[in-house]
Each structure stands twice: as structure tokens, then as C-alpha cells.
Amino acid sequence: MAAWGILLGCSTRSAAPPSPTLHTLRLPSEDVTLPDLPGRAKVTSGCVACHTPRYVLDQPPLPRKTWEAEVDKMRKTYGAPVADDDVPALVDYLVAVRGG
Amino acid sequence: MAFVALPCLATDMGPRTDRRDFLRLLAAGTVAGCSRGGKETPPPPSNEPYQGKIADLVLHTERPPNLEMPERFLAQDFTPNDAMFVRWHESLLPTSIDSATYRLKVGGHVDRPLELSLNELRARFPVTSLVAVNQCAGNTRSLFSPRIPGVQWGRGAVGNARWTGVRLREVLAAAGPRDGATEVTFGGLDRAPLDSVPRFEKSLTMQVARGDEPLLAWAMNDAPLPMLNGYPLRLVVPGWYSTYWVKALEAITVLDHAFDGFWMTKAYRVPATVDASESPEDLRKQTVPVRRMNVRSLFVPPRETLRRGAMVELQGVAWDGGTGIARVELSFDGGATWKDARLEQDLGPFAWRRWRAVWMPGETGPAAVLARATSVLGERQESKPRWNRSGYMRNEPERLDVVIT
Numbered sequence: 099m100a101a102w103g104i105l106l107g108c109s110t111r112s113a114a115p116p117s118p119t120l121h122t123l124r125l126p127s128e129d130v131t132l133p134d135l136p137g138r139a140k141v142t143s144g145c146v147a148c149h150t151p152r153y154v155l156d157q158p159p160l161p162r163k164t165w166e167a168e169v170d171k172m173r174k175t176y177g178a179p180v181a182d183d184d185v186p187a188l189v190d191y192l193v194a195v196r197g198g
Numbered sequence: 199m200a201f202v203a204l205p206c207l208a209t210d211m212g213p214r215t216d217r218r219d220f221l222r223l224l225a226a227g228t229v230a231g232c233s234r235g236g237k238e239t240p241p242p243p244s245n246e247p248y249q250g251k252i253a254d255l256v257l258h259t260e261r262p263p264n265l266e267m268p269e270r271f272l273a274q275d276f277t278p279n280d281a282m283f284v285r286w287h288e289s290l291l292p293t294s295i296d297s298a299t300y301r302l303k304v305g306g307h308v309d310r311p312l313e314l315s316l317n318e319l320r321a322r323f324p325v326t327s328l329v330a331v332n333q334c335a336g337n338t339r340s341l342f343s344p345r346i347p348g349v350q351w352g353r354g355a356v357g358n359a360r361w362t363g364v365r366l367r368e369v370l371a372a373a374g375p376r377d378g379a380t381e382v383t384f385g386g387l388d389r390a391p392l393d394s395v396p397r398f399e400k401s402l403t404m405q406v407a408r409g410d411e412p413l414l415a416w417a418m419n420d421a422p423l424p425m426l427n428g429y430p431l432r433l434v435v436p437g438w439y440s441t442y443w444v445k446a447l448e449a450i451t452v453l454d455h456a457f458d459g460f461w462m463t464k465a466y467r468v469p470a471t472v473d474a475s476e477s478p479e480d481l482r483k484q485t486v487p488v489r490r491m492n493v494r495s496l497f498v499p500p501r502e503t504l505r506r507g508a509m510v511e512l513q514g515v516a517w518d519g520g521t522g523i524a525r526v527e528l529s530f531d532g533g534a535t536w537k538d539a540r541l542e543q544d545l546g547p548f549a550w551r552r553w554r555a556v557w558m559p560g561e562t563g564p565a566a567v568l569a570r571a572t573s574v575l576g577e578r579q580e581s582k583p584r585w586n587r588s589g590y591m592r593n594e595p596e597r598l599d600v601v602i603t
Contacts, residue, residue: 119298123291123425128260129244148391149289150261158345168347175464177394 130155137191144180144188145172159198165189250424252280258349262286262388263426267354272515273498275545275552276329277357279418284426285334285355285440287398287461288390292425292446295387300430302369302414306382306451309374316416316430322372323364328413330436330548331358331517332443335466335488339589344478346589353496358515358550361434363415367408370452375404378454382407384433387446396460400442401453402435411436411520411548414447436548437520439488439591441466462487468586475584490519493579494593495526495553495571504602506562512539512598517550518573526553529568533581533595536570547574559602570595 116122130152132138141151160168166189172178173185180188247253248265256266265284271277297316305311314322334355339348349355370382383401390397402412413434416423423429428445435442441461457463468474469482476482495516504510516523522544527536539555559565570579579595 117296117298119296121295121297121422121425121429123293124242124249125263125291125293126244126246126248126260127241130260148395150259152257152259152261153349156258156350157347158340158350160345160347164347175396175460176390177392179392 128152133195135191135194137187137194140180140184140188140191144178144184147179148176154192154195157196159196160192162189162193162197165192165197168192248284248426250280250426251284252278255281255284256352256354258351262289262291264349265426266351267357269353269496269499270501271357272353272496273513273552275358275543275549276419277359279359279421279424279427282332282357282359282418282424282427283334283355285349286388286445288388288395290389290391292387295425295430295446297430302431302447303449304369304373304452305449307376307379307454308452309376310372312369312373314369319364319369319414319416319431323368325362325364326413327360327362327417328411328434328436328548329358329360329545330411330434331356331491331550332434332440333357333491333494333517335439335441335590336588338592341592342585342589343583344585346587348589356496358517358545359418360420361413361415361436362417362420363413363431363434365410366412366414366433366450367410369414369450370407373452375452376454379404379452380455381453381457383449383451383453383457383459384442384444384447385449385451386428386432386444387448398444398461399457399459400433400444401457401459401462402442404452406435437490437518439466439491441488466588466590468588468590473580473582473584474586474591476586478585478587481587488590491517492591492593493518493523493571493573493577495569495579495596497567497569497596497598500598500600504559504565504600506559506602509556509558511554511556512567513552513554514539514569514596515550515552516569516571517548518571518575518577520548521574521577522547523551523553524572524574524576526551526569526571528555528557529570530557530565532566533568539569562602565600565602567598567600568595569598 128150132151173180258264263284267281267283271281301313337351337355340350381401383399385399415434416431431447432445466488467485469476470484470486497514516526526539529536539553542552572578
């Protein structure tokens with residue numbers, strides 16, 4: 099994060115008063131704790147780059163087949179960084195957290 | 199050179215974000231206009247209200263933000279700006295926009311590409327307002343059975359507001375679409391953190407884009423669009439699901455062919471059947487994009503205790519895809535018979551219409567009330583169960599379950 103701040107030149111901006119035409123948005127920090135079950139690290143590494151893990155917690159219990167299809171969509175359509183070998187453990191985790 | 203307002207990284211992305219993607223963002227334009235100040239000011243704590251929003255918006259996801267309006271606001275003609283639901287697809291929202299340097303780009307298959315400031319939009323084109331329902335295609339997804347993955351909206355991914363701006367067709371005319379102009383695409387300032395995610399972009403046919411209603415809007419209920427609802431400018435397509443209402447508009451591009459982007463050809467599609475319905479065991483091969491809204495009504499959840507022999511007022515809202523509401527009926531006997539509710543003020547064919555009905559429950563215990571709306575065109579909500587794999591366009595008559603004491 100520190101590197102991005104420097105690249106954006108943010109540290110130099112704090113000296114000048116903010117422009118009256120500048121509209122800013124502050125978003126709250128993300129504070130999600132997934133259940134500590136086997137495979138949680140697969141979600142952290144493969145999914146969190148794009149979105150909050152709260153997407154998982156927002157779901158109702160879903161059949162395994164549905165979770166498999168979701169993971170497939172995330173990988174094939176959106177390019178989620180999940181290796182082939184990691185898919186079974188990831189699906190197992192999602193079913194453990196929101197399976198039914 | 200016009201500034202490009204860069205989407206600033208909204209939250210701590212961690213080490214997984216592709217550096218190549220990040221450098222691509224920098225290369226897209228000047229860095230100016232992208233002040234984050236995140237180094238000095240930590241983000242608000244996660245339990246604070248979202249900027250410009252009430253504290254009890256229902257949190258589905260925070261990154262990207264998907265926040266739902268509490269149902270009590272269905273009792274109001276106009277949804278307050280701080281209660282209007284929030285829905286973004288991709289997590290890099292614009293977090294810093296300079297209204298003085300912002301430019302809307304209009305280009306592609308046109309004679310005169312334009313770069314318009316907000317002041318130019320206001321000065322060059324007639325300003326107009328229209329009241330319209332803003333409803334997510336996936337509103338009430340959580341009510342489908344069997345359940346469908348996605349944002350688990352209840353009944354609050356919908357709101358009604360007055361939208362102010364200029365007509366899309368006027369801006370297009372100024373750019374001069376050339377012969378063969380077929381469709382026009384709309385892209386916003388938001389981005390995904392990975393290059394592999396298709397950029398959120400929607401299209402309209404030229405015929406639809408040249409219609410009376412589509413607006414480039416800068417105001418919601420006579421105030422500037424909240425950042426979370428698309429400041430500085432969004433497309434408004436009255437009567438159509440709000441997937442088309444692209445927020446934080448950056449570029450309008452006229453094409454001489456049909457747009458083949460992911461968010462039109464793969465996402466936001468329903469079975470090509472009369473009722474946009476299929477079964478999980480028999481998914482339809484042919485699909486069409488969601489477009490115009492179907493007719494619908496919702497209850498305002500009653501706040502008072504319902505007693506046998508005491509009059510209670512039921513109320514709610516109804517709307518359709520732009521012809522208006524002709525009647526709303528309630529059934530207290532499971533659909534055997536229906537009684538008309540009273541319709542309240544007509545705010546226009548694209549707005550929702552509030553309705554009221556008085557009821558005196560005759561028995562104690564659990565009871566159910568059904569509501570169904572009929573549009574001016576004659577479209578009526580039907581009780582036949584419908585389903586589609588993405589959970590779009592739900593409009594079965596609502597059932598209010600109560601307990602009479």
C-alpha cells in the first residue's frame with residue numbers, strides 16, 4: 099500500500115488545500131472473518147484479490163454442484179487465480195461454510 | 199489535455215493485485231484528479247455508515263459495495279438519497295473525481311467526437327427531469343426456490359427518484375452518428391482489479407438510445423448523485439432494469455455493429471420464453487438480455503400489531519415498465535377472490551405508484567394477504583411460479599404473512 103501511495107503522488111497532495119470541486123468517497127475498511135475450517139486459505143488467496151469474502155457469507159446453503167459451478171465461473175469467466183489442484187479443497191470449504 | 203479521473207483503489211487490495219493492472223491504470227491518463235490520501239487517513243471503521251447513507255442499509259458486500267434499502271422506505275413516494283440502494287459490479291470504484299476537470303467522452307462511429315464537461319452538458323442541452331423506478335434485475339433473488347447464487351437481495355434493491363439531466367439523444371445528435379450506427383455502449387469510471395475481468399459496459403440499440411426517455415443524469419431527487427450512486431453522471435433508462443443505468447459515466451461509444459461485450463452477451467440474460475422462466479432440470483439454451491421491467495407490487499411491512507376486529511391499513515407500491523399502474527388488488531383468501539386497493543398519487547408512468555387498502559381481520563392466528571398489480575397495458579402479476587438460473591425479473595404476487603392477535 100505504501101508503494102501505491104507514492105506512485106499516486108498522494109503524499110505530496112496533503113500539503114495543498116483540497117479543491118472545492120473535488121468529490122471524494124471514503125469506503126469503510128473490510129472486516130470479514132471467514133469460519134476457520136480447512137481450506138480457508140484457498141479463499142483468501144484465490145478470491146480476495148477481486149472481492150470481499152463476504153460474498154460467500156451472503157449465500158444461502160447451496161448444493162455442491164452449485165458451488166462447483168460458481169468456482170468454475172469465477173475461474174473461467176473472471177480469471178480468478180485458483181490453480182486446478184486447489185479447486186477441490188476450495189469447493190470443500192465453500193460447502194462446509196454454505197453447503198446444503 | 200483533459201484529465202482522466204482515475205479510479206483509486208478503494209481498499210487494501212493486499213499483495214494479490216496484479217502490478218501490471220495497476221500500472222495500466224496509471225498509464226490510462228494523468229495521475230491528477232486521483233487523490234486518495236489513504237496513506238495519512240485510515241479508512242472509516244467497518245461498522246460506520248457508508249458515506250451519505252443511513253446506518254441501517256443492509257450490508258450484502260462491502261467490496262464492491264452492495265447495500266440494500268430497508269423495506270420501510272417503500273412507504274415513501276421518493277426514496278431518500280441516503281436510503282437508495284447501492285450496487286457495483288467491480289471493486290475499484292472512483293473515489294476521487296474533480297467536477298471541474300471531468301469530461302464525458304462521446305465517440306466511435308460519429309462525425310464529431312465530443313468531450314463534454316458537466317457545465318457544457320448543462321449549458322448546451324435542454325435540462326429535463328423524470329421520475330423513474332431504479333430496480334436491480336436481481337431484486338428479490340433471495341425469494342426464488344430453489345435458491346440461486348449471487349447477491350442475496352431481499353425486496354430493497356429498488357427505489358423511486360426524480361432524475362435530472364439531459365436527453366441522451368440530444369448528446370448523440372450533437373456527436374452526429376454516421377450512417378450504419380447500430381448500437382451505443384456505455385462505460386463508467388469503475389474498474390476491476392484484474393485484467394481478466396470483463397469491463398462493465400452495457401449497450402443500447404440506436405433506436406432505444408434515440409428514444410424520448412433515456413437520460414444522462416447528474417441529479418437524484420434534486421441533489422447531485424451520491425458517489426455511491428454514480429456521481430458525476432449516470433445513464434438512466436426509465437422502465438428498464440438498472441443494469442443499464444451505468445454509473446460514473448466515462449465514455450459513450452457509437453458502434454456500427456452489435457456490441458459483443460460480456461455484460462450484454464453472457465451476463466444479465468434470461469430464457470427466451472414468454473415468461474422468462476425455465477427449470478433447474480431444463481435450462482433453456484436460448485437466452486435474451488433483460489430489458490424492460492415487468493409489472494410488480496410490494497407491501498410495506500406493517501409496523502402495528504394486527505388485531506381481530508380492528509381496522510388496519512395495508513400499503514405498498516406498484517410499478518411496471520413504463521405504461522403505469524391501472525389497479526392493485528389484494529386477496530385475503532389465498533387468491534380465490536380479489537379486492538381493489540386505492541391508488542395514490544400518479545407520479546408518472548415510470549414511477550412507482552403507492553397504494554392503500556383497509557382491512558379488518560376476522561380471525562386470530564396466522565393470515566396471509568396477496569397483492570397483484572395490473573399495468574395500464576394490461577400486464578398482470580400471475581401466481582404461476584417462475585424461475586431462471588440467474589434469479590432475475592421476479593414478479594410473482596407478493597404474500598404478506600401476518601399474525602392476528
